[in-house]
Amino acid sequence: MKVLGLETSCDETGLAIFDSEQMGSDNQGLVGQVLYSQIELHALYGGVVPELASRDHIRKLVPLLNELLEQCDVKKSEIDAIAYTKGPGLIGALMTGALFGRSLAYGLGIPAIGVHHMEGHLLAPLMGAKPPAFPFVSLLVSGGHTQLIAAHGIGQYEILGESIDDAAGECFDKAAKMLGLPYPGGPNIAKLAENSDQNTYDLPRPMLHRGLDFSFSGMKTAVHNLIKDTDGSDSDPQVRADIAASFQHAMVDTLVKKCVKALKQVSMSRLVIAGGVSANTHLRETLEAELAKINATVHYAPPALCTDNGAMIAYAGFERLQAGQADDLAVSCIPRWPMTELPAV
Numbered sequence: 001m002k003v004l005g006l007e008t009s010c011d012e013t014g015l016a017i018f019d020s021e022q023m024g025s026d027n028q029g030l031v032g033q034v035l036y037s038q039i040e041l042h043a044l045y046g047g048v049v050p051e052l053a054s055r056d057h058i059r060k061l062v063p064l065l066n067e068l069l070e071q072c073d074v075k076k077s078e079i080d081a082i083a084y085t086k087g088p089g090l091i092g093a094l095m096t097g098a099l100f101g102r103s104l105a106y107g108l109g110i111p112a113i114g115v116h117h118m119e120g121h122l123l124a125p126l127m128g129a130k131p132p133a134f135p136f137v138s139l140l141v142s143g144g145h146t147q148l149i150a151a152h153g154i155g156q157y158e159i160l161g162e163s164i165d166d167a168a169g170e171c172f173d174k175a176a177k178m179l180g181l182p183y184p185g186g187p188n189i190a191k192l193a194e195n196s197d198q199n200t201y202d203l204p205r206p207m208l209h210r211g212l213d214f215s216f217s218g219m220k221t222a223v224h225n226l227i228k229d230t231d232g233s234d235s236d237p238q239v240r241a242d243i244a245a246s247f248q249h250a251m252v253d254t255l256v257k258k259c260v261k262a263l264k265q266v267s268m269s270r271l272v273i274a275g276g277v278s279a280n281t282h283l284r285e286t287l288e289a290e291l292a293k294i295n296a297t298v299h300y301a302p303p304a305l306c307t308d309n310g311a312m313i314a315y316a317g318f319e320r321l322q323a324g325q326a327d328d329l330a331v332s333c334i335p336r337w338p339m340t341e342l343p344a345v
């Protein structure tokens, strides 16, 4: 089954073709993907402007689809189904991909399915050669979400803990802004932190001894105060680099300790990390080392499949379509959508 995936929930227009018949081959079923990021469009305003995001998705969807079909050497008539992001996200941005996908599917006489963006992230690591088996604990860390989930199967999700304020990615982005780094903050902090001393400054590890919830707003304040105290944002580059490294270390330390705690709490031995922050090398390496100590394993997708993309939507859509699920002709997007409301497969 060839599934066209469309991702338009925020500021990336991502399209991909997943072909279940090519699973197990070198490309693991991912025939091809294209991604257009609106970062430059929103940079001027210091954050994503929803109306501009929607308008830009509309401009890019048709040319990107044509580019993808050409790249994959696939004709529209060869597509078997379309999966689009139905939520959560910006309502206008979601509507562009959903209406485009639903209409195209109608025109082609094929099924369409609305996919949960975070389920797309969660399942992306399963597209690899040796996918982790259910059940596993999933750490979802993106720009809008930080959640620890016990995943018993597709659509069988139990929230173990989540952030009570900022998301991990959001905290990376805000700390980066304070250090004068551009959006997205995560990769820029990681780059600045290279060759710096992560033990220079002792930043807080919030809520370590309180269950599996997270809180990151205090870390923001701590970075703000540190920059003020050291005058690091615009003076010595080494000071800025050491702040970035110390901040990244505190974030990773907090996430890793909570993951270990979650695995022990539910007696599971596999951890799957997903979402933009899971692209972070320091997080991956620290998890590899710490989980080895408790005989557990960590699984993640290649970096391009950690941040927003169309491939994860195509794959999640495929899993549900092959179980007989599909959406009817009505297009309804859900800007706020708890993953626990998803039907099981």
Ligand code: KG4
Pocket: 121, 141, 142, 143, 144, 145, 168, 169, 170, 172, 173, 184, 185, 186, 187, 190, 275, 276, 277, 278, 279, 280, 281, 306, 307, 308
């Ligand atoms: O999953 P994603 O692409 O979009 C959302 O669904 O939110 O995640 C974007 C977030 C941003 O906050 C970005 O700074 C963060 O992921 N991110 C990273 C890295 N790459 C992206 N954070 C830390 N290290 C990275 N290498």
Ligand code: ZN
Pocket: 117, 121, 142, 143, 275, 276, 307, 308
């Ligand atoms: Zn995302």
